[in-house]
Every structure is written in C-alpha cells, then in structure tokens.
Amino acid sequence: MSAELTVQEKRNEVRLVAVMGQTGAGKSSFINSILGREVAPISNTIFSCTNIVDQFVYEPREGLTVALVDTPGFNYLGGDDTKTDEDIFQMIAEFLESKKLCPNNELSNTVVVTTHWDQVYFDQYKLQEAEENERLLRSDGYPKLFQDAGARFLRTGHFNNDVPQRLEIRYQSPAAVVESLLDLELNRLENHEVQNKTNRQTKTNLAQDIVQATLNQRMDSINKTVQDLRSEFSSRRKVQEDPQKPPTKIPEGQQDQSSTSVLSSELLEVQAKLNYQGPTPTHRDPKTSGLAIEFELLKQGLNGHMDSIRKSVERSQAQSSTQLKTWKDSQKSLMAMQREELRNVCSEVLKAKEMLQFLGTELKTELKTSRKERDELSIEQLTLRARERELLLSWKIQELQDENARLVQQFDATQSAQTKAAEAETRIMREAVIKSANLVRQLEERCRLEQEAQEASSLKKKLADRDSLILSLEAELKRKDDELARLQLAQTPVRRKESRNFPSTQNLGKGRD
Ligand SMILES: Nc1nc2c(ncn2[C@@H]2O[C@H](COP(=O)(O)OP(=O)(O)OP(=O)(O)O)[C@@H](O)[C@H]2O)c(=O)[nH]1
Numbered sequence: 001m002s003a004e005l006t007v008q009e010k011r012n013e014v015r016l017v018a019v020m021g022q023t024g025a026g027k028s029s030f031i032n033s034i035l036g037r038e039v040a041p042i043s044n045t046i047f048s049c050t051n052i053v054d055q056f057v058y059e060p061r062e063g064l065t066v067a068l069v070d071t072p073g074f075n076y077l078g079g080d081d082t083k084t085d086e087d088i089f090q091m092i093a094e095f096l097e098s099k100k101l102c103p104n105n106e107l108s109n110t111v112v113v114t115t116h117w118d119q120v121y122f123d124q125y126k127l128q129e130a131e132e133n134e135r136l137l138r139s140d141g142y143p144k145l146f147q148d149a150g151a152r153f154l155r156t157g158h159f160n161n162d163v164p165q166r167l168e169i170r171y172q173s174p175a176a177v178v179e180s181l182l183d184l185e186l187n188r189l190e191n192h193e194v195q196n197k198t199n200r201q202t203k204t205n206l207a208q209d210i211v212q213a214t215l216n217q218r219m220d221s222i223n224k225t226v227q228d229l230r231s232e233f234s235s236r237r238k239v240q241e242d243p244q245k246p247p248t249k250i251p252e253g254q255q256d257q258s259s260t261s262v263l264s265s266e267l268l269e270v271q272a273k274l275n276y277q278g279p280t281p282t283h284r285d286p287k288t289s290g291l292a293i294e295f296e297l298l299k300q301g302l303n304g305h306m307d308s309i310r311k312s313v314e315r316s317q318a319q320s321s322t323q324l325k326t327w328k329d330s331q332k333s334l335m336a337m338q339r340e341e342l343r344n345v346c347s348e349v350l351k352a353k354e355m356l357q358f359l360g361t362e363l364k365t366e367l368k369t370s371r372k373e374r375d376e377l378s379i380e381q382l383t384l385r386a387r388e389r390e391l392l393l394s395w396k397i398q399e400l401q402d403e404n405a406r407l408v409q410q411f412d413a414t415q416s417a418q419t420k421a422a423e424a425e426t427r428i429m430r431e432a433v434i435k436s437a438n439l440v441r442q443l444e445e446r447c448r449l450e451q452e453a454q455e456a457s458s459l460k461k462k463l464a465d466r467d468s469l470i471l472s473l474e475a476e477l478k479r480k481d482d483e484l485a486r487l488q489l490a491q492t493p494v495r496r497k498e499s500r501n502f503p504s505t506q507n508l509g510k511g512r513d
C-alpha cells in the first residue's frame with residue numbers, strides 16, 4: 001500500500017481479511033455466514049475440510065471490496081494427505097505473495113474470534129466452563145500477547161444468523177466481526193498521520209515478540225526432548241553397565257597414575273630444595289660444615305628412598321596400564337555387545353516401521369473401503385430417502401383423496417341443505433306471494449268498498465239534492481196546485497176539462513216514492 005494515497009483513495013481499495021485458526025474451528029462457516037450462502041465448503045467429519053487457500057469477495061459498502069481468505073486449519077488432518085502447520089503457513093504466505101501483499105504485523109488489526117458459543121450459551125454450567133477456558137486462554141501464550149497488544153476478543157456462534165439482541169456486545173455475528181475489523185483498519189488509516197512512531201514500533205515489537213515466543217516455545221520443547229532423551233539414555237546405560245566396573249569410578253591404574261604424578265612432582269620439589277647448596281664452599285661458615293655432611297647423608301638416604309618410591313610407582317603404573325588395558329578391552333567388548341544390541345533394536349525398529357507402513361497401507365485401504373462403503377451407504381440413504389419421500393407423497397395423496405372425498409360429502413350435504421333452504425325459501429315466497437295477493441285483493445276490496453262508499457255518499461248527496469229538488473218541485477207543485485186550485489175555483493168548467501189531462505197532486509207524490 002503506497003504511503004502517498006489519501007484516506008479516501010485507501011477506502012476504495014480492496015481489503016483483505018485472512019481467516020486463520022484450528023481445523024474445524026468454523027473458519028469456512030464464518031465466511032459463509034457473512035456472504036449469506038455456502039461458498040466455502042464445510043464439513044463436520046474429523047478430517048480437515050478446506051485444503052487450499054481461497055478467497056471470496058464481497059462489497060459491504062460502496063467503494064469498499066473485501067476479500068475474505070479461507071485457509072486450511074492448523075493441526076490439519078487430511079484423509080489422504082498430510083500438512084504440517086509450517087506447510088499451512090507456507091501456503092498462506094505464498095497466497096499473500098501472489099496478491100503482492102505481506103502480512104500486516106500490527107496486532108491491533110487482529111480480532112481473536114472464538115466460535116461455537118451457541119452450543120454453550122443457553123446452558124449455565126457449560127457457559128461458565130467455556131468462559132473459564134477462555135479466561136485461561138487469554139492469560140497465557142499468544143492470546144495474551146494479542147490481548148496485551150490491544151487485539152479484541154469476540155465470540156460468535158450459529159445464533160440463527162443474527163445474534164440475539166439480549167446477548168452482550170462480546171457476542172457478534174461474523175459480518176459484524178469483519179465490519180468492526182474494517183472500521184478498526186479505516187480508523188487506523190485515518191489516524192495514520194498522528195500516530196507516533198514509538199507506538200508503531202511497540203506494536204511491531206510485539207509482533208516480533210510473538211515470533212520470538214514461538215521460537216522460544218519450540219526451543220523449550222526441543223530442549224526438553226533432548227533432556228528426556230539424555231536421561232533415558234543414561235538410565236539405559238546404567239542398566240547395561242558392568243556393575244563390577246562402574247565407569248564413573250576412576251580405574252585403579254589411573255588413580256595410581258595421578259597419585260604417582262603428584263608424588264613425583266613433590267619429590268622433584270624436595271630434590272630442588274635439596275640440590276640447593278647455598279653460597280659457594282669458599283664462603284661457607286665452618287660451623288655449618290658438620291651439618292652439611294649430615295645433610296648430605298640425609299640427602300643420599302632420601303634419594304635411595306625416592307628411587308624405591310619411583311620403582312614402586314613404575315610398578316604400579318605398569319600394573320594400572322594392564323588393568324586399564326583389561327578395562328578398555330572389557331569396555332570394547334561391552335560396546336560391541338551394545339552395538340550388536342543396537343543393531344538388533346534398529347532392525348526391530350525397521351521391522352516395526354515396515355509393520356507400521358504395512359498397517360498404514362492397510363488402514364488406508366480400509367479407509368478407502370470404508371469411504372466407498374460410506375459412499376454406497378449415502379447412495380443407499382439417498383435411495384431410501386427418495387423412497388421415503390415417495391411413500392410420504394403417496395400417503396399425502398391418499399390423505400388428499402380422503403380429504404377430497406370428505407369435502408365432496410360436505411359439499412353434497414351443503415348442496416342438499418342449500419336445496420332444502422331454496423325449497424323452503426320458494427315455499428315461503430310462494431306463501432308470501434299468496435299472502436300479498438290476498439292483501440292486494442283485500443286492498444282492492446277495500447278500495448272498491450271505499451269507492452262504493454264514495455259512490456254511495458255521492459249518490460246520497462245526489463239523492464239529497466234530488467230530495468231537495470223534489471221538495472222544491474213539490475213546493476213548486478203545491479204552489480202550482482194551489483194556484484191551479486185557485487184557478488179551478490175561478491174557472492170551474494175549465495178545471496173539469498183539465499182534470500181529465502193532468503193527475504192530481506196527490507197521485508203525483510205517490511208515483512215519485
Ligand atoms: N454450533 C456451531 N457449529 C459451528 C460453528 N462454527 C462452525 N460450526 C460447525 O463446525 C463444523 C466445521 O466447520 P467448518 O466451517 O468446516 O470449519 P473450518 O474451520 O473451515 O474447518 P477446516 O476447513 O477443516 O479447517 C461444521 O459442521 C460447522 O457447521 C459455530 O459457531 N457453532
């Protein structure tokens with residue numbers, strides 16, 4: 001990453017998040033959870049699943065592309081192949097190198113995520129146990145270094161895609177973990193200019209500390225192995241050694257040799273002292289000459305003694321060299337025996353190795369057979385499942401048919417009920433029609449009656465009018481009668497003649513009634 005780039009430009013770059021950890025820890029699941037689909041293969045067998053370094057790209061925000069790198073797990077256990085942790089580191093390094101990247105040493109960009117918390121969270125006892133394990137993990141080794149360097153520790157698990165709200169901040173979904181990791185990185189870039197160098201140095205040193213700690217751990221374990229081997233070797237040697245001649249004890253000859261060498265050096269010293277004759281005889285004190293003779297005699301005696309000692313030393317030296325030779329011979333034969341034994345052990349080891357190889361091949365064959373069997377079983381399982389599905393389907397079809405028949409019955413019943421109801425309705429309608437016809441008839445009757453009553457009243461009125469007319473006519477008639485009577489009285493002969501043509505007023509009234 002070039003130092004001249006601005007923060008904004010850096011934001012548009014591709015970020016790379018490498019997911020590393022023990023095999024089966026859930027690295028691939030972690031990536032799948034972020035991407036929301038199964039892009040990285042996962043498995044739940046004892047064998048390692050991911051065996052190559054692979055990347056999966058996504059875009060959490062505009063202008064930011066994240067490459068999630070899935071890696072094979074440490075403590076790799078392959079079905080057919082083997083990979084040491086070094087091989088895995090090598091693979092990761094090669095991958096990063098192919099991307100022209102080198103691992104970032106700053107531990108603050110690291111999040112230590114522990115997985116599978118969903119399996120303990122809901123059980124108080126298991127949760128306590130897991131938290132205690134986590135506490136121990138953080139208090140020692142690399143995790144402690146990460147913690148001291150400011151790396152964050154988060155927990156995750158299969159909490160149905162979303163971490164329940166009630167869980168604490170320590171529990172995060174994989175997506176939130178990466179998000180906070182990216183935020184961390186961006187914040188770091190933004191604060192890049194104000195970060196002081198000492199701080200960076202400390203962090204880099206901490207990264208180096210980790211490497212150092214790794215090396216120290218390795219060295220400790222190697223030293224321990226060497227010590228164990230040594231103690232085992234010495235205990236074996238003790239058992240194999242001749243108890244008559246313990247090698248720790250200095251052989252007699254050698255003892256003599258050392259004692260004689262001490263003795264001869266003492267003698268030489270004495271001799272040197274004795275040889276000292278002081279100043280020249282011409283200047284010698286006459287009083288000391290007697291003493292000198294005595295001294296000379298003593299010196300001779302001592303020389304004789306020294307000779308005898310030298311002879312005895314030479315004797316003991318000869319003796320000890322013979323003893324040493326014998327001891328050396330016995331050691332040689334012992335070593336030859338041990339070599340022979342070792343050879344035997346080696347050939348046994350070789351046999352055991354061959355045996356192991358044979359067993360390994362057998363196991364591999366067995367493994368292949370069991371895999372084949374497993375495949376066959378899974379095919380069988382698939383067939384059984386298909387059959388089960390068929391059965392289920394036929395049961396379902398049967399159930400549906402029964403349900404259909406039941407529904408048809410219900411439909412028939414409903415229909416007959418509906419028919420009955422319709423009939424009843426028709427009947428009621430008919431009755432209603434009849435009733436309404438009756439009512440109409442009654443109404444018509446009443447109308448007719450009313451009309452008749454009206455007609456009657458008009459007739460009555462007409463009658464009353466006629467009566468009044470009759471009365472007025474009668475009055476007129478009476479008046480005319482009276483007039484006629486007067487006239488008759490006045491004209492009697494005329495009246496007789498007229499009485500033949502006109503009815504009397506009395507007869508007229510009767511005819512009208
Ligand atoms: N309950 C639970 N199961 C998990 C969790 N994470 C992973 N698993 C399961 O653990 C098994 C192994 O998961 P993977 O994602 O394949 O693990 P990995 O680390 O990629 O393993 P390797 O590729 O072998 O290194 C799978 O069955 C996952 O469903 C988790 O947080 N909770």
Ligand SMILES: [Mg+2]
Pocket residue numbers: 027028029040041042049050070071
């Ligand atoms: Mg995996």
